[in-house]
Amino acid sequence: MKVNYTPYIFGLLFVIGLTAMVNYYYKTPWEAGLPSEFAEKRVREVLMDTSERSWAKVYHNSTLIATAETAVKIAEPILFEVYGKERILSERPYGxxxxxxxxxxxxxxxxxxxxxxxxxxxDARDAKVMSIVHYR
Structure with missing residues (x-):
């Protein structure tokens, strides 16, 4: 008796194609975030927004960094990048x-x-770095 392998071959090709599509979908660069063109456009829109609903108007008098713990969590990655993690950690405890x-x-x-x-x-309002220095 001769076995017809055609349905099995089509089934295998279907599974391989589906696997390739799923793999492509989850590995594309846009998965990590929106395209830079969109980001540039959005930044310009936000900076030009003078309406009452803009972030600057709503949060201008608010405090983004309310606690010392949050301030340290924001400052450490910046300091690590500029001066090196080991050097900064060796200066604990922080004032x-x-x-x-x-x-x-x-x-x-x-x-x-x-x-x-x-x-x-x-700056406690927006986490802007006003000054950063390391004395020798």
Whole structure:
């Protein structure tokens, strides 16, 4: 008796094609976010928005960084990128102070150390870095 393999071949090709489509769909670059063209357009729209509903109007008097813990969580990745993770972590515990609408965060160094520590100042309203320095 001769076996007809045609349905099996079509079934196998269907499964391979479906697998390839799913793999392509989940690995495309746009999965990680929206295209840069859209991002550029959206940034321009937000910056030009002067309506009462714009972020700047709604949150201008609000505080984005309300706690010392949040300030440190925002500052550390920036400091790690600029000065290196090991160097910054070696300056724990940090001095964290809220002065007016700003967070002043500084590193600790031993009293007899030859070098100094870092200093970063963040705007509490929008997390903007106002100053970043590492004393030598």
């Amino acid at each position: 964290v102070h809220k002065i007016g609408g700003y967070w002043f965060i500084s590193g600790s160094v031993p009293r007899l150390s030859d070098g100094g520590g870092f200093e970063i100042i963040l």
